[in-house]
Structure formats: structure tokens, C-alpha cells
Amino acid sequence: MDQWFGYMGKILRADLSECKITKEPLRKDMAKSYIGCTGYAVRILWEELKPGIDPLGPENKVVFSTGPLTGTLCPGSGSYEICFKSPLTGIWAEARSGGVFGPKMKFSGFDFIVLEGKSEEPVYLWVCDGEAEIRDAKHLWGKTVSEVTDIILKEIDSPEASVACIGPAGEKLVKAAAVVNDYYRVAARCSPGAVLGSKNLEAVAVQGTKDILVAEPERFTEAVIRAEEVALKNPFREFWKALGTPGLLELNNAAGSLPTKHGYTTYFDSADKISGATLNSKYLVKREACFGCPFGCGRLTEVKHGPYSVPPHGGPEYETMCMLGSFCSHDNLEAIIKANYLCNNYGLDTISVGNVIAFTMECYERGLLTASDIGGKLEWGDSEGILALIEKIARREGIGDMLAEGVRSAAIKIGKGASELAMQIKGLEVPAKDPRGEARTMALQFALAPRGACHMHPNWPSAWDSSKFDDGLKPFGLPPPADKFAETGVGKGLAYKLMSLHGTICEIMGTCIFYVWGFEGSCLTPKNYAEIFSTLTGWHMDQFELMKAAERVWNLKRCFNVREGISREEDRLPKRFFEPVATGPAKGQAVKNLDGMLDEYYESSGWDTGTGVPTRKKLEELGLQDIADQLEKLKHPN
Amino acid sequence: MKALITFPERCTSCQICELYCSLKHFNVLSPARSRISVVRRFNTPVVCVQCHLCLNSCPHEFVSKDNKTGAVIISEECSGCGTCLNLCPYGAIKIDPTTKKALVCDLCGGDPECVSRCPEDALAYLDPDKAAYHKRVAFAKLSSRR
Numbered sequence: 001m002d003q004w005f006g007y008m009g010k011i012l013r014a015d016l017s018e019c020k021i022t023k024e025p026l027r028k029d030m031a032k033s034y035i036g037c038t039g040y041a042v043r044i045l046w047e048e049l050k051p052g053i054d055p056l057g058p059e060n061k062v063v064f065s066t067g068p069l070t071g072t073l074c075p076g077s078g079s080y081e082i083c084f085k086s087p088l089t090g091i092w093a094e095a096r097s098g099g100v101f102g103p104k105m106k107f108s109g110f111d112f113i114v115l116e117g118k119s120e121e122p123v124y125l126w127v128c129d130g131e132a133e134i135r136d137a138k139h140l141w142g143k144t145v146s147e148v149t150d151i152i153l154k155e156i157d158s159p160e161a162s163v164a165c166i167g168p169a170g171e172k173l174v175k176a177a178a179v180v181n182d183y184y185r186v187a188a189r190c191s192p193g194a195v196l197g198s199k200n201l202e203a204v205a206v207q208g209t210k211d212i213l214v215a216e217p218e219r220f221t222e223a224v225i226r227a228e229e230v231a232l233k234n235p236f237r238e239f240w241k242a243l244g245t246p247g248l249l250e251l252n253n254a255a256g257s258l259p260t261k262h263g264y265t266t267y268f269d270s271a272d273k274i275s276g277a278t279l280n281s282k283y284l285v286k287r288e289a290c291f292g293c294p295f296g297c298g299r300l301t302e303v304k305h306g307p308y309s310v311p312p313h314g315g316p317e318y319e320t321m322c323m324l325g326s327f328c329s330h331d332n333l334e335a336i337i338k339a340n341y342l343c344n345n346y347g348l349d350t351i352s353v354g355n356v357i358a359f360t361m362e363c364y365e366r367g368l369l370t371a372s373d374i375g376g377k378l379e380w381g382d383s384e385g386i387l388a389l390i391e392k393i394a395r396r397e398g399i400g401d402m403l404a405e406g407v408r409s410a411a412i413k414i415g416k417g418a419s420e421l422a423m424q425i426k427g428l429e430v431p432a433k434d435p436r437g438e439a440r441t442m443a444l445q446f447a448l449a450p451r452g453a454c455h456m457h458p459n460w461p462s463a464w465d466s467s468k469f470d471d472g473l474k475p476f477g478l479p480p481p482a483d484k485f486a487e488t489g490v491g492k493g494l495a496y497k498l499m500s501l502h503g504t505i506c507e508i509m510g511t512c513i514f515y516v517w518g519f520e521g522s523c524l525t526p527k528n529y530a531e532i533f534s535t536l537t538g539w540h541m542d543q544f545e546l547m548k549a550a551e552r553v554w555n556l557k558r559c560f561n562v563r564e565g566i567s568r569e570e571d572r573l574p575k576r577f578f579e580p581v582a583t584g585p586a587k588g589q590a591v592k593n594l595d596g597m598l599d600e601y602y603e604s605s606g607w608d609t610g611t612g613v614p615t616r617k618k619l620e621e622l623g624l625q626d627i628a629d630q631l632e633k634l635k636h637p638n
Numbered sequence: 639m640k641a642l643i644t645f646p647e648r649c650t651s652c653q654i655c656e657l658y659c660s661l662k663h664f665n666v667l668s669p670a671r672s673r674i675s676v677v678r679r680f681n682t683p684v685v686c687v688q689c690h691l692c693l694n695s696c697p698h699e700f701v702s703k704d705n706k707t708g709a710v711i712i713s714e715e716c717s718g719c720g721t722c723l724n725l726c727p728y729g730a731i732k733i734d735p736t737t738k739k740a741l742v743c744d745l746c747g748g749d750p751e752c753v754s755r756c757p758e759d760a761l762a763y764l765d766p767d768k769a770a771y772h773k774r775v776a777f778a779k780l781s782s783r784r
Binding site: 071072073100103107208209210211212213214217220221225228231232286287288289290291292293294296298 | 652654670
């Protein structure tokens with residue numbers, strides 16, 4: 001049998017219709033071309049999903065994915081991704097989470113778990129040390145995430161196992177439904193929870209004691225120690241340690257880039273009431289890192305008394321504090337912590353839920369929705385209203401049923417111009433970033449991210465034009481940082497291309513992207529990843545080959561979306577980003593020339609500027625000739 | 639003779655110590671085969687404190703002490719019977735899932751890898767007097783329940 005280093009060398013496949021488990025060897029040719037995690041998964045789903053399938057039908061597949069560096073000593077190795085076709089957007093979806101689930105999945109003996117078909121009755125999957133079984137979950141249906149996790153850990157009699165599960169929202173096919181692992185680590189976006197719910201799969205539990213083998217232990221140790229020393233010099237490390245992502249709230253507000261009042265402005269007058277510093281001083285219990293992370297940005301918080309009391313629980317993270325805070329003009333931090341707790345226990349994406357609640361508030365203010373539509377008044381900043389809507393969305397009660405379909409769908413239903421207000425791109429709700437106040441590369445990121453409006457997948461590009469970092473990308477021709485509000489003629493298209501590929505490297509390696517921002521010597525560069533990957537696996541790959549693998553993956557994701565009908569037409573921004581910011585340091589700022597920036601991006605990436613589709617030349621250069629052929633056949637069936 | 643001291647309040651449960659431990663001893667990455675274990679729910683590292691209760695426990699006399707470092711040494715002949723695990727009050731001895739032999743901290747022969755690699759300074763390898771001070775503080779915290 002083939003020896004694998006870094007990888008476990010196996011894929012677990014669970015056919016839920018047939019209640020059948022199979023194990024397949026990982027393919028070396030594919031691992032070398034696509035590395036792993038979302039890269040390997042996009043190739044699986046390109047090959048195995050027919051275009052146009054119903055994302056909530058049995059023909060959709062869900063791939064729990066790790067990378068070669070998941071569970072290793074590469075800093076930030078606690079990642080895994082869930083890949084599928086999204087029921088919210090109808091296109092490529094990837095949802096990432098940290099904690100310990102990904103590493104434990106690898107120690108259980110599998111790089112990927114492919115879930116397919118649909119079970120007749122609720123079930124869960126239990127994977128341990130190379131074996132797996134499908135178990136009855138009828139008694140878990142309707143229970144919260146923490147209840148499901150507790151019961152499963154007891155049933156499998158393996159207290160150190162890790163459980164990733166859906167909650168009531170996923171069971172009810174809410175299109176903001178998440179998969180929650182380790183009680184409060186969340187693979188949230190694009191609704192992986194609804195896809196598992198549609199398959200009647202409540203949870204996946206993993207545990208294992210297997211080794212990850214190292215091809216060149218001495219050189220690997222040197223490489224990871226070098227990487228760790230770099231990570232400890234990272235300009236953000238002390239910030240992540242001290243405040244975690246919640247610290248971004250005050251940082252962004254000071255810069256005029258804190259999305260507020262459904263995007264009416266990017267400055268929140270009451271930001272100090274919901275800041276990272278306030279969270280720290282009043283509610284922090286302890287920091288808690290994901291597996292293998294020397295930053296440790298995660299935190300446990302607790303509200304001891306009062307109507308919003310919450311036991312020690314993970315979060316809230318920055319995105320949650322903004323989306324359920326300033327985005328709703330809401331400044332009650334205890335209610336935000338409670339809202340986070342509710343979302344985690346119902347299995348909801350706090351970004352999509354916060355977005356759709358703020359949208360509902362604006363519709364109420366403008367008279368597009370009335371108190372009787374909503375089931376009560378809904379003024380800006382109404383804590384009780386926010387908590388009530390979370391409950392309604394999770395259970396699909398009253399207006400919650402309409403909102404559970406996502407903001408794009410809800411806006412169409414409301415009509416009366418509501419679609420112009422909806423903050424979504426390709427159907428995915430816009431998160432807690434604003435390209436008007438932050439930096440214009442964020443406009444490209446929002447318009448081009450493979451899963452729709454996303455600030456992170458694959459990278460946070462404003463590191464370059466907002467923070468002036470080079471991220472160690474000079475060897476690839478990164479232009480000098482431009483003014484953050486500049487749009488065309490300053491290399492933003494090329495800079496965005498390089499930064500998105502750098503982020504894609506992290507993604508396909510199975511690591512957290514928080515390590516890539518900084519300067520050569522203070523952040524992990526493609527060279528660091530190439531070095532760690534090569535000494536771990538024994539396959540020698542330099543930084544340029546690795547960048548090419550990332551480009552291959554990025555282009556294949558685009559082709560997946562093209563096959564589902566995406567083109568330049570959909571690389572848009574919501575109307576609001578073209579309107580001036582109302583108040584604060586970024587007052588008057590607006591995106592002006594998205595099309596010009598897109599042209600520069602498509603040109604630098606070898607995509608057709610008319611259609612936004614990767615050219616045959618580019619695909620062939622990346623070894624994706626078969627993909628180009630298949631796309632052509634789709635266009636001209638005869 | 640130095641002692642390995644833990645500072646649980648600084649531990650974030652990153653488990654980097656476990657990975658370096660298994661890498662150093664077995665050339666693999668495997669928390670299950672680490673001689674130091676992080677208890678995630680409490681963010682606390684647990685490792686042998688060299689109390690030596692286990693020394694005379696082994697029915698086959700396969701457990702001994704390194705005279706230079708004071709570390710507990712398990713002989714290659716260990717049968718994995720688990721007697722020393724039962725005796726250890728801290729759960730600091732495990733059975734290696736691959737070799738099926740008992741696994742306990744050997745202090746890396748006097749230069750513990752986990753101490754030098756912990757990014758949070760939650761582990762220290764200290765002279766007896768300094769170690770005793772930190773043990774007093776830990777004991778005092780426990781006694782006063784603070």
C-alpha cells in the first residue's frame with residue numbers, strides 16, 4: 001500500500017440513502033494538482049455533481065475537507081472546510097471552521113468525508129480510528145447544538161471526540177443554517193446546515209489516535225520553528241491575544257469602516273459600548289485557541305446575571321458583534337452575547353441572520369413591512385426584537401419563514417423596491433465589511449469571492465491597500481500599496497489576484513488565513529507554506545509551483561460557478577455601496593468604478609473581460625484542458 | 639535537578655506542546671502519543687510531576703527513575719498492563735496506541751521540548767527553589783479557592 005506523509009491517504013464516503021460506508025484511497029495525482037481541502041474538494045464536486053441539481057435534493061454532496069497541514073505544526077492548523085453546492089446561493093460553497101474537529105478528523109484516519117444521498121430517518125455519522133458507522137438520531141431531532149453534542153459524546157463513550165452538528169435551524173432547512181463543531185466553532189456561511197438537514201444527517205462525530213507521518217522530520221521541525229518564530233513577530237499577534245477579533249470593532253470604527261445601520265453609515269456612535277475592550281473588561285472568562293494556533297484569538301465569555309445571562313461560551317466574534325450590533329444600530333453588548341449564544345445553539349450563521357434582521361429593520365422604518373407583518377414593532381437597536389427574530393428564523397415561525405429563505409428571496413417577496421435595499425451578492429448576505437470606508441480591494445473581494453459576498457474567502461485583501469502590508473508577495477510582483485480609496489490605474493486588480501491566491505494557499509493547505517498578513521519576516525508567505533508542505537510530504541514544491549496550484553483551484557471554483565450560470569453579470573455589489581457613506585471618518589466615500597477595477601482584475605487573471613469566464617488559454621496553462629472542454633460542451637451541446 | 643512546572647492560567651489549549659512531543663520522540667504528529675496532554679475544557683496542560691508514586695508499582699519492575707533528571711523511565715519491555723496508569727493520581731501516564739506500552743514524560747533527557755516551544759509560556763523547567771515557589775502559589779490558590 002502507498003505510504004502517505006502529511007495526508008492520511010483515505011477518503012470516507014457515506015451513502016445515506018443506502019446506509020453504506022466505503023473507504024477510498026486518496027489520489028496522488030489529484031493531491032499534487034489541487035493539494036487538499038477546498039482544492040481537492042472542488043475537483044470531487046466538479047466531477048460528481050451534475051450542473052443545475054437541487055442543493056437540497058439527495059443528489060447534492062457535502063465534503064468535509066482537511067488539508068495536508070491540518071493537525072500539524074504549521075501555525076493555524078486547526079481548520080477544516082465544508083464544501084457543497086449552496087441552497088442559499090445555488091453556487092459553489094465553502095464554510096470554514098476552527099476548533100479541533102478538523103485535526104481530530106485527520107487523526108481518525110481520513111482527509112475527506114463525502115456525504116451523499118438522503119437518509120429516510122434522522123441519523124448521525126460516528127468515525128473513529130479508520131472505521132465509521134451510521135447511527136440513529138431520531139432522539140436528537142429538535143434538540144439544540146449543545147444538547148446534541150452532549151448526548152452524542154455520552155453515547156459514543158468517547159469524551160475526547162469532536163462533534164460537528166446542525167441544530168433546529170438546519171433541520172428546518174433554514175438557509176442561514178450552520179454546522180457547529182465543539183459547541184461553538186461554526187462553519188456558518190452558505191447554509192451547510194440546511195444541506196445536512198435535507199439529508200437527515202444530524203451530526204458527524206470524529207475521534208482518532210492515528211499518526212500524521214512526517215517525511216523529513218528534521219527539516220520539517222526547522223521549517224515549522226521558523227514559521228512559528230515568524231508568527232510570534234506578526235504585527236497582529238499582540239492584538240489577537242489581547243482583544244481577539246472583537247478588537248476590530250473599535251479599530252474599524254475609528255477608521256470609518258464599521259458597517260452600521262444596514263450600511264447607511266460606517267461609523268457607530270455607541271461603538272465603545274460594544275467594543276472588544278468592553279467585552280474583555282466585563283465578560284471575558286478566558287482565551288481559547290484553535291488546535292495548533294499560537295495566536296489564540298478565540299475567547300470564552302459569560303454574562304453572569306440579568307435577562308441576557310449566558311453560561312461560559314465561545315465568542316462573540318467581530319462579525320457577530322457588528323452584524324447583530326452596529327449593523328442593527330444595536331448597542332446592548334449583553335444582548336449581543338445572548339444573540340450569539342442563541343444562534344450557536346440553534347445552528348445559525350450570525351452574519352446572515354444579522355444582515356437579514358437589519359434589512360427587516362430598514363423595511364419597517366420605510367413602511368415596507370408593518371408591525372403586524374413582523375409580529376411586533378422593530379425599531380433600530382431593539383434588543384428584544386432581535387432576539388425574537390432569531391427565534392422566529394430558527395423555527396420558521398411567522399415572518400421568520402420568509403426571512404429563513406435569505407435576504408435576496410425575502411426582498412423579492414416583499415417587492416416595492418426592497419431588492420434595492422438587500423445587502424447581498426450572488427445571494428449571500430454581505431458580512432461586516434464595507435468597501436467604501438475600508439479599502440477598494442474589498443469591493444473586488446465582495447464581487448469576486450467564489451461563494452458570494454465574503455470578506456475572508458480566500459483572503460482579506462485590504463491588508464495591502466488599507467494596512468499597507470506586502471504579505472511577503474513581492475517575489476510575485478505585488479505592486480506597491482496604493483491609496484485605499486484609489487480604484488483604477490494603481491494595480492488593484494493584480495494585487496487582489498495575488499492576495500486571493502495567497503489566501504487560497506492557506507485554504508488548500510487546511511490552515512487559518514490569519515497568518516498571511518504582515519511583511520516578509522512577520523507573516524507566513526508562500527515560501528513558508530512550500531517549505532513546510534515539502535518537508536512534511538516529501539514532495540518538493542517551490543513557492544511558485546504552489547501559487548500555480550492555488551491558481552488552478554481558484555479557476556476551477558470559478559468554472560464550477562460558470563457551470564451554474566455565473567458570469568460577469570453577477571460580479572456586482574449592492575446599490576448601497578455606490579451611495580456615499582452618511583457620517584464618520586469615511587463620510588462621502590462611495591465605490592465609483594467597479595467595472596474598471598473588474599476589467600483590471602480579469603485582465604491580470606486571464607479571464608475574458610466580456611464574460612468573466614477564464615479563457616481556454618488560462619485553463620490550459622493551468623492544466624485544466626478537460627475543464628475548458630467540458631465548459632465548451634455545455635455552451636455548445638452539439 | 640530541575641522540575642517541569644505548568645501555568646494553567648496561561649494555557650490556551652493550542653496543543654502545540656503535544657505535537658512537538660510526539661514529533662521529537664516518534665517523528666510523527668500525534669496528540670494521542672504525546673507525553674503531555676492538554677485538557678481542553680479546562681485549558682490545562684497535564685504532565686508527570688515526578689512524584690514517583692509509580693516507581694515501585696510495576697509488577698515486572700519495568701518502571702525506574704533517571705538519576706540525572708529524576709524523570710520516570712518505562713522500559714522497552716513494558717507489557718502495557720496499566721498498573722502504573724492506575725496508580726498515577728494525575729492521569730499523566732497513557733498507553734501508546736501504536737506500541738501499546740506505557741507513555742510518560744521523560745523530560746527529553748533534561749531539555750524538555752514542550753517548554754521551549756510553548757507560545758504562551760505556560761510551561762517552565764525550573765531549579766528546585768523556583769519550582770517550589772510556583773508550587774506554593776498553586777497550592778495556595780487551591781487552598782484558598784481563589
